[in-house]
Amino acid sequence: MTVPPDTETTGTPEASVAIESAPKEPPRPVGLGVVGWLRWGWRTLTSMRTALILLFLFALGSVPGSIFPQRGVDPDKVAQYFQNSPTEAEWLDRFQLFDVFTAPWYAAVYLLLFVSLAGCVLPRMLVHFREIRRKPPAAPRNLLRLPYGEAFEGDLTVEQAAAKLRRRRFRVVTGPDWVAAEKGYLRETGNLLFHVALLALLFAVGAGGLYGYRGNVLVVEGDGFANTVAAYDRFMPGQRVSAESLTPFSFTLKDFQASYVGAGEKMGQPLDYSAKLSVQDTPSSPPRDVDLKVNDPLDVNGTLTYLIGHGYAPTFKVTDGNGQVAFDGPVPCLVDDQATYTSECVIKVPDAHPSQLGFVARFLPSTVPNGSAWVSVFPAAVNPTVQIIGSFHGDLGLDSGQPQSVYVLDTDKLKPLGKMSATPPPPLALGETRDLPDGAGKIQFTGVKEWITLQTTHDPGRLPALVAAAAAVLGLVFSLMIRRRRVWVRITDRKVTVGGLTRTEGDVGGFSEEFAELVSLLRDPQDSPAPQAGAAPVEPSTGPDQE
């Protein structure tokens, strides 16, 4: 006889494996004092249903984080949002929808979730430690009433049955005429490991946020960088990071190379980036050469530096109205079009006399004429030119004390030089010089350098987070793939009954196969671990399993 194995086992009293049942909803306290309410609140918080709701809220809460630009990810896009639709942006900001993942309401959800998790996992762990040491319960009266049951006749002894089951790594206890065996404790162990690992993961992420930092910096070829707070263009420290705690390394960017697909449908697609650095791990250590690539950061004692972006920095020489060289150097340009690396440049010459000079220019790495205009057709600097779009003189506004973006020309107190023409003038080729109107001087396009943007991160939580994540996967696999099952054998006058039970629903592969296998193992006299003199011949079974 084989009872439908898929039957829920909850009906059998012996089946209730206490630890696996979810806590019932706590009864509402009536007329209880503060302590009662607190206890009720705690039990509600740590109940499965609350955890599920919080889990859903957690996921739901991160949705706006994917819809709206996030300050922590892309502050420029947020600024753009404010420019395009200020009213809407203000409302979104009121609900912290541009900072979802650092917002208090989001933190509230996940902190509650993890308190709830801790509140239910820790007691479950205690129960499980006791459970692990407990012996399997004695055999119930009628084994054939269990979800899996079978009977046969044979000369099996209690000791033999126990030994056979032990060899299958069951935990076994015996009675006068019965054997009780249990297996699969690793399921709950795995489940607890998984949940504890999630807690550990949260702590690792939190610690990384507190004790780590992130900084972005743009470096032009030939320039250097030393890891100090002041050297960064943007520095995002954790609350517990002091300026002295930065790893004191430094480097020079000797060269940057990018290669692109030269032809076909994918023309212009980048193939490889490589930044040649000369790195000093500490101020006194000898320099070493490092080839910085995407997917291959520079590692200095756990502080990692990543190649994030690149662009062009054409070099200019500006001679002012007095005939003095007022500017000579590279100007990093913002990439306007990733496909062709057409870039926007702003040249500020505060040292020019009689008045300061400012230029807005466009850099074209691979210039071809296109009708009356010029465009770039390829990202590499094959035929670089610079188009001076606007020339200004007056006050650049640098003395106001307010920080200014190097990529924006504040034209409030500037006047155009000469007459603005409707069409931009022809571009300057490499080495070409153009005289400025009104005798204001001249500007020469002297060369092309490249810049790279780097991100430096120090995150002491990353290794613990990895360990926790790995433990979570391991625990998950155990908890999902292992089945907790009990098997009982009762032997009375050569009549052997075997009963089986699995509490776990949703395992992979049915228990029925294993049960059938166990039964045939128990029936097989050849397989007796303690060989018995004159074992009886195998009798054809007359049990009800014969259909």
Added chain:
Amino acid sequence: MPSQVNTGLATLSDQLILATVLLYLVAMIGYALELAFGRVRTASAAKREPVAVGAAVGASSSGSSASAEVQPDAETPREPEPEAWAIKAGGVAVVLTWIAWAGNLAGILTRGIAVDRWPWANMYEFVVAICFAAVTAFLVLMTRQPIRFLGAFVALTAALGLGFAVLFLHVQAGPVMPALHSYWIAIHVTAAIVASGLFILAGVCAILYLVRNDSRASVLPSRRDLERITHRAIVISFPIWTFAVIAGAMWADRAWGRYWGWDPKEVWAFITWVAYAAYLHARATAGWRGKAAIIVSLVAFACLLFNLIGVNIFFSGLHSYADVPN
């Protein structure tokens, strides 16, 4: 870095994928014929014991899959004898599916060899691989479980997915962005593909569950069988998905300078993970069964699909494979 592409092989790959689409379609017709003219499962048949177990206990663990499906029902009285040719059509469909599967595999391999890299670095290649994974999951599961009835729906899904990829996502075989030069593509993306294939199988079953009406005779197996297969597929793929997300974080740690930064793809991978975790919880601890649990699994499936397709279309993120050609 060289960027040579073996155009001959690349073209062969495109042709193989086209042939695969057609074969899946023909296989689907075979399965559909068997469904339409083969055995009808009556309402009472729905209450019978799950076939998988009956077969396993009766004929030890070594039953052939195709016959296992037929055996137990042959004993059920009151059912009209199914048309023999219809059953045969199903068998032919299985063979066709295996051939199409091989074509799908060959299409992936030739493309990989043509470009000398892992062949899932853009949307086209990714969708082709996911369809392959879904069919593989179906074929492998069919060797152990009587799930041939799923064939029509899996073959249709695969044909539609591949057809969509060929029509709307196809890009010439070529080299990839520098960010994709990493062995992590083999780990992270492969895991994501395998998990997605299994989730698709579960999703197909879950939809059939909603279509199936247990009180009426139907060509589909009982709701309970459908629910079991759904659950089983999710139980297998959930740890793989978890691993894929973690491997993704490890890759992000190499490539983007942080292991988690709430990029849209990361957000939706996480949401999908939570949704499937909620499904497992709803079943394991809250004791939800039947329709309620199936609907949770479909919500999770919707999150998965949105992550695979919607995120690439609606949001711009750091995942450079996600360029949809326009």
